Amino acid sequence: MEVLLHAGTQLAGWRTIEIHTALLTTCGLTRDAYSLTQLRYDVRKMKAHGLVEREVRRYCYRLTEKGLRVATMFVLFHKRVCGPLVNTLLQGRPDKSSALHTPIETAYYRADAAIQKLVDLLAA
Numbered sequence: 001m002e003v004l005l006h007a008g009t010q011l012a013g014w015r016t017i018e019i020h021t022a023l024l025t026t027c028g029l030t031r032d033a034y035s036l037t038q039l040r041y042d043v044r045k046m047k048a049h050g051l052v053e054r055e056v057r058r059y060c061y062r063l064t065e066k067g068l069r070v071a072t073m074f075v076l077f078h079k080r081v082c083g084p085l086v087n088t089l090l091q092g093r094p095d096k097s098s099a100l101h102t103p104i105e106t107a108y109y110r111a112d113a114a115i116q117k118l119v120d121l122l123a124a
Helices: 016-027 035-047 064-089 103-123
Strands: 053-054 058-063
Touching: 016 035, 035 103, 058 064
Parallel strands: none
Antiparallel strands: 053 058
16 A cells, blocks of 8 residues: 555556565565565455556556545554554563653553553454
């Protein structure tokens, strides 16, 4: 979705091979890790949900209005929520025993507790 979102130069739509090449380059994947067949499956699923549309008489795809909104929310959520949370987990959690809690630490504790509760529910 992020690749399709940043497709200002592809006004006529993307062919699946162009999406695949851009995706492999952007994410640093190999062809074995994410094959063209897998991408075609994902594009079909996105089309079924109304996120992408196919050009008439061409096998080029582009985001629909709904797809543009969903892709924007997905990318923003990933970059602004998931990325910082993963970074803090890798850097170490703030110390709960410290007396001074900043608003970000309080929000972190709440988010961490909610995620742990979700993990526990999924494990059950």
